[in-house]
Amino acid sequence: MRYLFVVVVISLLGWPVCAQQPDLLSGKFSPEKLKTVLIPQAQWTPFPKRDDRAGWAKADAAMMNAYLKKAESYLNYEWPYIPATKSLLIERTGDRDQYQAVSFQKREVLGTLLLAEIYENKGRFVDPIIDGVWSICEESFWGVPAHLPKSKAYAGLMDVSQPFVDLFAAETATYLAWVDYYLGDKLDAVSPQIRKRIYTETNNRIFQPLMTKPHGWMTKTANGRAPNNWNPWICSNWLNAVLLLEKDDDKRAANVARLLDVLDEFLNPYPQDGGCDEGPSYWGAAAASLYDNIAMLNLASNDAFAYVYADEKFRNMGRFIYRAQISDRYFLNFADADPQPGMAATMIYRYGKAINDPDMMRFGAYYRKPEDGTIGKFHYFRNFYALFMQDEFQKAAQGLPLPKDVWLPDLQVFVARDQAGTTDGFYVAAKGGHNDESHNHNDVGNYVVYYNGQPLLIDVGRGTYTAKTFSGKRYEIWYNCSDYHNLPTINGKTQPPGPQFKAAQVAHKAGGAFTQFDVDIAQAYPKDAGVTHWQRSVRLNRGKNVQVTDVISLEKADALTQHLMTCYPAEVQKPGKLLIHYQPAGTPAKDFVVTYNPAQLQASVEKVKLETPEDKGIITKWGDTIYRINLKAVSPKKSDKLMLSVAAE
Incomplete structure (x- = not known):
């Protein structure tokens, strides 16, 4: 049966991997051939139909009972109008959360009700589902206001005459498509207008715009930045919806062919090392969404796309998630990444199994947890895969790889820890790159230091998204700027945004006994900073300390300040010795010493005030405990060598 969780043939046979070729996805089948490769819509059963009770008997009972219990609380749900x-x-006001909270909940309720009706199959949830479908179809925009064009022509409201597709319009199509797939006969028994409305709205809002209009997320930007997670994430929902809803197999195949072209715009420029410049929290919608597309394509084509699993870039894209892990809770969070992202356990396990990576499978299994009826806000279709793999998944070995060294030469990120397979001791990571990365922070040369899997010197990451976040005022937000990273301010200048501001x-x-990362960050600063060379070395001396050495050559030396960010109080004990009072929750307090040359640098500590709407997310992630250490040059020199070390007291 196609919906059972199985290892693809390519993994079973251990076929050799290969380097990724351009147009890996769109170059395999011509549009004409693709139509013959895809299972016709009328014959396609990716998961058991609702009336296939023998098929649904194989679904995990604990999960289904949890969905049923949650859905019963929604039986009298009043579907809200969004004014x-x-x-x-x-x-x-810049607020995006009030609208999104209502919109996202409506879809989550609909998805939960659908799973409950599939399980119980008594019609008890059909009317609430119909109300949900109708309410969502009545919305002016399936996306969110934060994604509207920033122009007076919109001014915060959707132009319904010009539909376009954002992340959550595509997500909405997926919910409606699965309602149609599972409950089509029950909906028709009430009125044929319900399914007609689902297709008409989805065709007008999703299929037609995607097939006829360029969207910025489909390809690189004007300045050459490659597509980010929007590309595969939207494509995964486009794919779900068109495979399920489009009854015209010619149109269906044409949509898939177009979608494969778009996906290659994401995959072609992706680094061979698999590094995700958006970070681990966005990996779940970037590389993971690419996997979602391939997995669904294989369901729709009798594994015609299984060859992708042998591609080395695709495999590296999967492995990134555990290569970027610091500890069970913390992950490397350069740019807008979250330091403690949630892990989509079953999806990660499936991805690992598809590419025949036992470490990734154990990693995914590590994050399994008891079912509570929560379907998640996004990637709804992942729930169906999860339902049919629990017998295997619950018995799977668990573990965290925690590699000793990771080097991603394309992304220019290094990771090192004291010991492989354990969080004991120091962990250090640093980056090169450039200042036009996706979800960019101006952070070329930034580094982080953790100890026993807990933060010590941190990347603050992002706060709450507001209208300001993705606007021309982005770099007015302090945590996006280099002087609030572990970086220098040089002659009063910080790093600007732009691809030309980069590492060398x-x-x-x-x-x-050691791992070392070297990078010249001079080009990351503007010309008027007067930087000829700023050669930074970040070195882990295993079992001992972390050393940061900056060898500098300047055209002028008016002022220099090294910045360090931490989430603990710090104090200058004496010139040349600064203490960070490390005390993660539930662990004994321990002081760490930052040593530096007091003849060169003078230290001070300031607590960062968290008081803006954007700062709410910082408080959620770290608490009101962000401190900036400033090491100011006493007598700046044009040529100098600045050193500091971090060690336990």
Whole structure:
């Protein structure tokens, strides 16, 4: 049966991997051939139909009971209308959460009700589902106001005459498509207008715009930045919806062919090392969404796309998630990434199994947890895969790889820890790159230090998204700027945004007793900073300390300040010695010493005030405990060598 969780043939046979070729996805089948490869819509059963009770008997009972219990609390759910003034908040106050909270909950309720009706199959949830479908179809925009074009022509409200597809319009199509797939006969028994409305709205809002209009997320930007997670994430929902809803197999195949072209725009420029410049929290919608597309294509084509699992870039894209892990709770969070992202356990396990990576499978299994009826806000279709794999998944071995050294030469990120397979001791990571990465922070040369899997010197990451976050005012937000990273301010200048502000002379050395990352960050600063060279070395001396050495050459030396960010109080004990009072929740307090040359640098500590709407997310992630250490040059020199080390007291 096609919906059972199985290892693809390519993994079973251990076929050799290969380097990724351009147009890996769109180059395999011509549009004409693709139509013969895809299972016709009328014959396609990716998962058991609702009336296939023998098929649904194989679904995990604990999960289904949890969905049923949650759905019963929604039987009298009043489907809310979203007033125009909620949409206008994005322009009036910058708030995006009030609108999104209502919109996202409606879809989550609909998805939960559908799973409950599939399980119980008594019609008890059909009317609430119909109300949900109708309410969502009545919305002016399936997306969110934060994604509307920033122009007076919109001013916070959707132009319904010009539909376009954002992340959550595509997500909405997936919910409606699965309702149609599972409950089509029950909906028709009430009125044929319900399914007609589902297709008409989805065709007008999703299929037609995607087939006829360019969307910015489909390809690189004007300045050459490659597509980010929007590309595969939207495509995964486009794919679900068109495979399920489009009865015209010619149109269906044409949509899939177009979708494969779009996906290759994401995959072709992706680094060969698999590094995700958006970070682990966005990996779940970037590389993972690419996997979602391939998995669904295989369900729709008798594994015609299984060859992708042998591609080395695709495999590296999967492995990134455990290569970027610090500890069970913390992950490397350069740019807008979250330091403690949730892990989609079953999806990660499936991805690992598809590419025949036992470490990734154990990693995914590590994050399994008891079912509570929560379907998640996004990637709804992942729930159906999860339902039919629990016998295997619950018995799967668990473990965290925690590699000793990771080097991603394309992304220019290095990771090193004291010991492989354990969080004991120091962990250090640093980056090169450039300042036009996806979800960019101006952070070329930034590094982080953790100890025993807990933060010590941190990347603050992102706060709450507001209208300001993705606007021309992005770099007015303090945590996006280099002077609130572990970086220098040089002659009063910080790093600007732009692809030309980048790392140079990047190198990596790994030995048994140490690992070192070298990068020249001079080009990351503007010309008027007067930087000829700023050669930074970040070195882990295993079992001992972390050393940061900056060898500098300047055209002028008016002022220099090294910045360090931490989530613990810090104090200058004496010139040349600064203490960070490390005390993660539930662990004994321990002081760490930052040593530096007091003849060169003078230290001070300031607590960062968290008081803006954007700062709410910082408080959620770290608490009101962000401190900036400033090491100011006493007598700046044009040529100098600045050193500091971090060690336990």
